Amino acid sequence: MAAPLNPALVELAAAARRVTVLSGAGMSAESGVPTFRAAQSGLWERFDPTMLATPQAWEADPELVWAWYAWRINLVRGVEPNAGHRALARWAERTQVRIATQNVDDLHERAGSDVLAHLHGSLTALRCADCERPFDGPVEIPAEPVERLAPAACPACDGRVRPGVVWFGEMLPQGAFDAAADAVFDADLVLVVGTSGLVYPAASLPDLARGHGVPVVELNPEDTPVSERVDIVWRDTAARGLPALLAAIAVA
Template identity: 65%
Template sequence: MGGADLDPAIAALVDGADWVTVCTGAGMSAESNVPTFRDAETGLWERFDPTELATPGAWSDDPALVWAWYQWRARLVRGAEPNAGHRALAQWAERRTLMVVTQNVDDLHERAGSAVTAHLHGSLFAPRCSHCDTPYSGTDANPDTATETLRVEPPACPRCLSPVRPGVVWFGEPLPQDAWERAADAAAGCDLLIVVGTSGLVYPAAALPERALAAGTPVIEINPDPTPLSSSVTHFMQTTAGRGLPALLDHVQATDN
């Protein structure tokens, strides 16, 4: 899909948007070969259900197991590279006000050059103390040094000596209030909201496009498959992040030039 193939109505929305907010989900990183959270695990972890490991209860029962699993996931992400969609957003932000709000816990937006406004579900690369929430930056939290084992004892917080936990939001935990407020402000203040690669089912993140539509802000959804949101958005682009976002960027660049 090139810039010349862009729907004229979509092109008009892009032309008129000085402030664009982009909400991204797992589909954003699919073309970087980052497995989605619910994809079947392989090898060492194939007998584990991710939805049972990503809980406060699993951490309480066996922090070494949970820590090892997140170290393994982080190392998978470190081996991935930003795709054309990630790079397109970073380049678009050089021309217009563009804010990225993501449900992803990877760092591919940042490595592509984007300044992420909000990581709604936390980050694999922001571990913190499980007791006092102090951020942890010790070298033993570096996923490049993780071993292929089912149990790795988490490091101790240098401030209170409690175990350091993964910096992600687990099932049953609330979103970080500051990240949610930044995301809500970014969605409320923009001229155009673009939703990329999300299921449209995970709340409260799924409420952001609903709020934008209710306020009269146009919403474009980019996804290879229709979602529960698709019938409500202003325009639905049935394509991948790696094709759809560069097409929008091509139009912006052609218009600016």
């Protein structure tokens, strides 16, 4: 059951004509997508994910790294958008909703939303590690985890095809942060959903919004470092809270 809605939140949401949503791992976790470290189960328990998600790991052992990402792609394919994802898509039918997500899955899109920015890239936006060309050819995604798997070859240069995520030590996708910053600057409401507020530069976006006088609401069942830097703290989950908010503003 959704927590009672703050009347000030309902008033803000009902009046907003430009809503910017900053979503994080908590939102996808409600669909059953393991968080970055929680995905380390079974075969992958003995591997540190922070040591797999680096350019250095790819250079040293691309078959190992690609096998891990193939397993993560398989996990995402096996789940569906939750009620929170679907509520955002419905909200966008009545007002402008721009989504900047730290999640590397495609659940927002599968729910019917357009995503302004994937701040940390996308698992399925494959590209060549050498020439950077996008790759949309077939790749092998085993149903069960394997420890080593050969990456596909780029048809243009024969380089190895890598996942389109941002690895530790890499820059964010070109223009992604700037697009997200522009979206929080001119929003009527910024909604921070399911993010820990620990990963920068994405964690700076709520502060940028408040610095421009934009109200910021945090939707998260737990306290985070963002909690003390927002206007309204909303203790609920995305899958419960967002449908309840949408229903409330429909009659506000």
